[in-house]
Amino acid sequence: MLSNAKLNEKIAFGLLRLAMGMVVAFVLVILYYIVSNGYSAISLDFIFSMPRNRMTEGGIYPAIVGTMYLIIGSMAVALPLGILSAIYLTEYAQPGRTTWTIEMAINNLAGTPSVVFGLFGLAMFVKYLGFGASILSASLTLALLILPVIIRASQEALLTVPKEYREASLALGVTKWETIRRIVLPAAIPGMVTGAILSIGRVAGETAPILLTGAAYFLPRLPDSVYSQFMALPYHLYVLATSGTNIAQTRPIQYGTALILLIIVLFVNIIAVSIRSHYRKKINR
Amino acid sequence: MPGTYDNGTEIEVTDLNLWYGDNHALHDISIDIPKNSVTALIGPSGCGKSTFLRCLNRMNDLVKSCRIEGKVLIDNQDIYSKDVDVVDLRKRVGMVFQKPNPFPMSIHDNIAYGPRIHGMGKKNINGIVEEALKSGALWGEVSDRLGSSALDLSGGQQQRLCIARTLAVRPEVILFDEPCSALDPISTGKIEELILELKKKYTIVIVTHNMQQAARISDYTGFFLTGDLVEFDRTEQIFESPGEKATEDYITGRFG
Numbered sequence: 001m002l003s004n005a006k007l008n009e010k011i012a013f014g015l016l017r018l019a020m021g022m023v024v025a026f027v028l029v030i031l032y033y034i035v036s037n038g039y040s041a042i043s044l045d046f047i048f049s050m051p052r053n054r055m056t057e058g059g060i061y062p063a064i065v066g067t068m069y070l071i072i073g074s075m076a077v078a079l080p081l082g083i084l085s086a087i088y089l090t091e092y093a094q095p096g097r098t099t100w101t102i103e104m105a106i107n108n109l110a111g112t113p114s115v116v117f118g119l120f121g122l123a124m125f126v127k128y129l130g131f132g133a134s135i136l137s138a139s140l141t142l143a144l145l146i147l148p149v150i151i152r153a154s155q156e157a158l159l160t161v162p163k164e165y166r167e168a169s170l171a172l173g174v175t176k177w178e179t180i181r182r183i184v185l186p187a188a189i190p191g192m193v194t195g196a197i198l199s200i201g202r203v204a205g206e207t208a209p210i211l212l213t214g215a216a217y218f219l220p221r222l223p224d225s226v227y228s229q230f231m232a233l234p235y236h237l238y239v240l241a242t243s244g245t246n247i248a249q250t251r252p253i254q255y256g257t258a259l260i261l262l263i264i265v266l267f268v269n270i271i272a273v274s275i276r277s278h279y280r281k282k283i284n285r
Numbered sequence: 286m287p288g289t290y291d292n293g294t295e296i297e298v299t300d301l302n303l304w305y306g307d308n309h310a311l312h313d314i315s316i317d318i319p320k321n322s323v324t325a326l327i328g329p330s331g332c333g334k335s336t337f338l339r340c341l342n343r344m345n346d347l348v349k350s351c352r353i354e355g356k357v358l359i360d361n362q363d364i365y366s367k368d369v370d371v372v373d374l375r376k377r378v379g380m381v382f383q384k385p386n387p388f389p390m391s392i393h394d395n396i397a398y399g400p401r402i403h404g405m406g407k408k409n410i411n412g413i414v415e416e417a418l419k420s421g422a423l424w425g426e427v428s429d430r431l432g433s434s435a436l437d438l439s440g441g442q443q444q445r446l447c448i449a450r451t452l453a454v455r456p457e458v459i460l461f462d463e464p465c466s467a468l469d470p471i472s473t474g475k476i477e478e479l480i481l482e483l484k485k486k487y488t489i490v491i492v493t494h495n496m497q498q499a500a501r502i503s504d505y506t507g508f509f510l511t512g513d514l515v516e517f518d519r520t521e522q523i524f525e526s527p528g529e530k531a532t533e534d535y536i537t538g539r540f541g
Contacts, residue, residue, distance in 0.1 A: 170344070
């Protein structure tokens with residue numbers, strides 16, 4: 001006979017395992033579905049050529065390039081801005097009404113639907129600042145979208161740096177800023193990179209904001225400046241699946257596009273994870 | 286009060302009061318701390334001895350609700366006056382903490398961190414590191430692995446590294462906040478030996494829970510209780526014939 005406590009433990013473990021199993025199962029089913037349907041479409045030609053014949057044939061090269069530009073552009077803006085804001089909020093801001101208001105604004109921003117960011121980007125960057133429908137407008141819009149995530153992750157990373165490090169540095173007569181720059185930031189980088197990883201997936205996958213700020217329905221050439229319109233993988237996928245000229249015929253291209261999108265996110269994440277583990281090693285060794 | 290000192294006075298505290306918010310944590314503390322000697326501060330937990338220690342390098346500035354009144358002169362300069370540069374003060378008054386807190390860097394970089402930032406010895410940083418590690422009684426144990434992580438050292442070695450790191454910025458005063466409370470007896474012995482060596486060149490103030498430690502290494506001892514400095518005198522005096530009943534009760538182990 002099992003005692004009550006042991007039985008309860010078994011039940012609890014069972015439930016936890018079940019929940020975990022369901023999550024893994026969903027991911028595997030989705031992956032299987034996309035890979036099995038998409039891998040036949042993928043070839044060098046598919047990756048490196050332009051769409052042809054009203055997007056029913058050819059490749060998705062401009063959409064891949066467009067998505068990469070968006071990742072680079074939005075990260076270049078959001079990472080420094082987010083990390084600096086996080087430093088200000090955690091290390092310098094005095095707790096009080098103003099700081100509380102800023103924190104609340106960031107929380108609300110994190111919960112704002114992405115289409116609202118798209119509309120804002122359209123009004124602000126495309127129209128008011130006159131950047132037009134472009135890589136620049138879309139990158140800035142996406143940067144705003146991921147800013148709350150990056151600020152939150154960076155703040156948490158800063159807060160986990162032990163107080164002892166700060167005290168040790170300050171007690172040596174080192175200024176607060178030098179302490180942050182040389183001791184706190186290096187120790188916080190792994191956590192900040194985690195925030196960046198989460199954001200990369202978001203940037204690569206968002207459709208609504210770029211639809212309103214610069215993604216083109218069809219553009220069989222590469223963007224030549226930050227003011228150019230561009231194609232991007234998620235919007236291309238949406239177009240092929242809903243308003244293409246021949247939806248059934250382009251099914252393999254759709255799965256292929258989804259697969260490429262997943263591979264890009266995976267690839268960028270691997271880079272980010274290796275940066276993170278590099279810094280972790282530096283800290284723990 | 287023990288009167289004037291042979292080596293002169295390093296720190297002169299007059300009517301120091303400290304509040305954390307509404308909590309009046311230190312009451313009218315006045316104490317003269319002698320140069321080139323070891324002054325121990327003892328007392329039960331929460332008596333204010335660490336809080337007092339942190340007034341001497343203004344580490345309490347980091348606590349937002351903290352308010353301080355009174356005068357603290359170090360080398361005849363009021364460290365709470367407006368024209369004092371706190372950063373410069375902390376360079377002159379070093380601190381070693383309760384828990385060894387080396388930075389997550391190599392042994393060499395831990396020592397070089399302070400001098401580099403202060404622009405000391407640009408050409409001869411290796412010389413500064415060697416000198417500091419020798420003064421910290423650690424050189425012999427680590428000279429062949431300066432590039433390896435400080436976190437791989439034992440607790441006692443880490444604490445001596447922290448002492449060496451403090452010495453590297455050339456302070457006048459070193460504050461020790463219960464430096465041995467996380468260490469085993471052998472490491473504690475090494476640190477005590479080191480402190481006795483250091484007092485030849487530095488003024489040392491040490492907060493300790495351990496009365497035997499205070500008796501072993503200090504020249505003067507102050508007894509704190511609930512935010513008051515009950516008694517301050519030569520260490521023999523305090524341990525052999527304390528002037529106050531509370532001091533006697535504490536050192537004979539009746540409470541604490």
